[in-house]
Amino acid sequence: MKWIEVQHSGPLFGTVCIPGSKNSSLALLAAACLSDEPLILKGIPNILDFRVIAEIADEMGMKIERKESGDVWIDPQYIHTGLLNHCKTSAYRASYYFVGSLLAKKGKVSIGYPGGDNFVSRPIDQHIKALKQLGAKFTFFDDHYVVEAEKLVGTSIFFDMITSGATINAMLAAVLAEGRTELLNAAKDPEVVDTANLLNYMGARITGAGTDKIKIDGVKQLGGCTYTAIPDRLIAGAFLMAAGATRGTVTIEEIIPEHLQSCVLKLKEIGMSFELKESSITAYGDVNIKATRVRTGMYPAFATDLQQPMTSLLLRAPGRSIITDKVYPERFNHISQLNKMGAQIKVRNGSAFIQGAAPLQGNYVHASDVRAGTCLIIAGLMAEGLTMISGVEHIERGYDNVMNQFRGLGAKLLVHDIEEDIEIAEYATQAAVK
Ligand SMILES: CC(=O)N[C@H]1[C@@H](OP(=O)(O)OP(=O)(O)OC[C@H]2O[C@@H](n3ccc(=O)[nH]c3=O)[C@H](O)[C@@H]2O)O[C@H](CO)[C@@H](O)[C@@H]1O
Numbered sequence: 001m002k003w004i005e006v007q008h009s010g011p012l013f014g015t016v017c018i019p020g021s022k023n024s025s026l027a028l029l030a031a032a033c034l035s036d037e038p039l040i041l042k043g044i045p046n047i048l049d050f051r052v053i054a055e056i057a058d059e060m061g062m063k064i065e066r067k068e069s070g071d072v073w074i075d076p077q078y079i080h081t082g083l084l085n086h087c088k089t090s091a092y093r094a095s096y097y098f099v100g101s102l103l104a105k106k107g108k109v110s111i112g113y114p115g116g117d118n119f120v121s122r123p124i125d126q127h128i129k130a131l132k133q134l135g136a137k138f139t140f141f142d143d144h145y146v147v148e149a150e151k152l153v154g155t156s157i158f159f160d161m162i163t164s165g166a167t168i169n170a171m172l173a174a175v176l177a178e179g180r181t182e183l184l185n186a187a188k189d190p191e192v193v194d195t196a197n198l199l200n201y202m203g204a205r206i207t208g209a210g211t212d213k214i215k216i217d218g219v220k221q222l223g224g225c226t227y228t229a230i231p232d233r234l235i236a237g238a239f240l241m242a243a244g245a246t247r248g249t250v251t252i253e254e255i256i257p258e259h260l261q262s263c264v265l266k267l268k269e270i271g272m273s274f275e276l277k278e279s280s281i282t283a284y285g286d287v288n289i290k291a292t293r294v295r296t297g298m299y300p301a302f303a304t305d306l307q308q309p310m311t312s313l314l315l316r317a318p319g320r321s322i323i324t325d326k327v328y329p330e331r332f333n334h335i336s337q338l339n340k341m342g343a344q345i346k347v348r349n350g351s352a353f354i355q356g357a358a359p360l361q362g363n364y365v366h367a368s369d370v371r372a373g374t375c376l377i378i379a380g381l382m383a384e385g386l387t388m389i390s391g392v393e394h395i396e397r398g399y400d401n402v403m404n405q406f407r408g409l410g411a412k413l414l415v416h417d418i419e420e421d422i423e424i425a426e427y428a429t430q431a432a433v434k
């Protein structure tokens with residue numbers, strides 16, 4: 001079992017190169033199944049979810065190899081089955097993308113229910129609705145579900161709410177479907193656009209990605225290409241917030257600034273300043289931070305995946321801040337952990353009410369999901385004394401090399417493997433779950 005030890009660190013200074021997007025990569029790797037030729041994906045982070053996908057791919061006959069350059073070479077020509085290991089496909093959230101892509105290719109998919117971060121309720125009804133409208137039939141079992149389609153036929157699908165996952169999944173299923181599919185009330189997330197771009201490079205005919213109306217004209221087959229995933233806007237945003245939380249100056253490089261617009265504008269509102277260039281942003285955090293109101297929403301609104309590091313930053317702001325998560329109203333597992341460190345936050349009806357400027361003291365805390373991890377690292381940098389964070393496996397699901405990146409900015413942060421010291425492990429586990 002691994003633990004992260006964080007010490008109060010003073011201002012972070014320096015530059016971080018932002019890796020490829022986790023959420024895009026998960027969709028791109030599934031999209032690759034649709035090709036009849038090998039392809040190369042660049043910028044795929046070497047995270048835990050990627051390694052699980054590589055195992056699933058291996059079992060279905062799709063070769064995935066990470067080259068020394070970091071590029072991922074994929075050969076989907078020998079996929080022999082859509083019947084996937086239920087346990088492995090339940091180990092992360094976005095395994096549902098294999099339903100869209102393999103249904104189009106193999107006609108039948110058997111797969112475990114989606115895992116990933118658990119925010120109480122993460123339904124997939126819109127995925128089911130969209131795929132059914134394209135011609136799929138679902139059968140549900142205790143630990144898995146089976147989806148079958150003799151033929152997928154294009155149609156108009158109206159999503160009841162904006163969902164990036166279901167928009168991407170429907171797109172994956174529709175690219176080889178007969179005729180035209182229209183996705184209405186579609187998500188506009190950069191990850192949707194990234195997936196559409198890759199599919200178009202492979203020979204698909206998708207227009208309108210990035211708007212709420214996507215048109216897909218089915219093609220007979222898709223081929224190989226070389227494609228680079230977009231940078232991770234969520235990791236990028238967390239580093240901007242870390243600059244503010246520690247009064248530091250941090251430059252994030254190799255990013256697409258437009259993807260961070262709502263984040264940067266909110267951080268400006270609370271007093272931070274920025275220098276924006278074509279592919280970098282410098283955040284200046286040595287300022288007084290003002291309390292504010294944040295409401296998360298689907299892109300281009302403030303991302304739900306950024307509300308956790310934002311909460312840590314707002315601990316610095318005197319007065320009362322309110323963060324309302326409109327996307328996942330119960331996504332507040334990190335709050336009890338921050339309160340163990342001295343934060344004064346109450347959660348009520350989908351909102352966190354933060355009484356800022358309370359002194360923070362290090363403690364044993366648990367990261368219950370990937371973004372809670374960055375939130376607690378940032379809080380640990382601000383707190384007096386030592387913060388010990390468990391749940392590192394959640395952080396590893398989404399971040400490749402994040403500890404080194406923080407260290408490169410001057411953060412005092414160590415990773416322990418506590419297998420080596422059972423006594424500390426037992427004490428720390430008990431302390432973290434209290
Ligand atoms: C792997 C991945 O890309 N994960 C991201 C993706 O998750 P995920 O794809 O699961 O999230 P969605 O965009 O689909 O969800 C958006 C909203 O729609 C709801 N909904 C979604 C699907 C559905 O069938 N029914 C339904 O009600 C969800 O409960 C949520 O309120 O987008 C989330 C919202 O930006 C991010 O927090 C996750 O990091």
Ligand SMILES: C=C(OP(=O)(O)O)C(=O)O
Pocket residue numbers: 022023092093094115116117118305370371398
């Ligand atoms: C919620 C997240 O991931 P997933 O959807 O993979 O659980 C996340 O990346 O913050």
